[in-house]
Amino acid sequence: MQNQDEKWMKQALRLAKKAAHKDEVPVGALIVGPEGLIASAFNLRETLQTPLGHAELLAVHKAAKKRKSWRLVDCTLYVTLEPCVMCAGVLLQARIPRVVFGASDPKAGAMGSLYEMHKDPRLNHRIEILGGILGDECGRLLTDFFKKKRLAKKAVRIP
Numbered sequence: 001m002q003n004q005d006e007k008w009m010k011q012a013l014r015l016a017k018k019a020a021h022k023d024e025v026p027v028g029a030l031i032v033g034p035e036g037l038i039a040s041a042f043n044l045r046e047t048l049q050t051p052l053g054h055a056e057l058l059a060v061h062k063a064a065k066k067r068k069s070w071r072l073v074d075c076t077l078y079v080t081l082e083p084c085v086m087c088a089g090v091l092l093q094a095r096i097p098r099v100v101f102g103a104s105d106p107k108a109g110a111m112g113s114l115y116e117m118h119k120d121p122r123l124n125h126r127i128e129i130l131g132g133i134l135g136d137e138c139g140r141l142l143t144d145f146f147k148k149k150r151l152a153k154k155a156v157r158i159p
Helices: 002-021 055-067 086-092 134-159
Strands: 028-033 036-042 076-081 098-103 127-131
Touching: 002 028, 002 036, 002 055, 002 076, 002 098, 002 134, 028 055, 036 055, 055 076, 055 086, 076 134, 098 134
Parallel strands: 076 098, 098 127
Antiparallel strands: 028 036, 028 076
């Protein structure tokens, strides 16, 4: 299973790099079912000017449309960054049973870092979580992106 998870995460990383090229926060996501890849997306929050432009939400939406069902009960989400509260809520609603992520998100992560929505006993669905798959590479992509943004901002301020 580890090799499969790494294979899909590498594909999610390629999507995250596409997001970075569009000056979007570099997060990529895939929905994979028994038939293989169902949907893929990367962050488009700036491009679409909506807080709903997270890679996970876009991928879930595409997968549900493709399957003609909001229930994605036999799918795995692969995402380069630990999902936030909003995305975790959508994953629970879609009944996705498994999430594999790369980098943890200590500032907004809802699947182990700040919250553990995936195993809240008050909810009617649980999600198996596997974090840290290619975590260093996923984290480095994000760190480099934000470092570049800060340097660009500094360059504008200096006369």
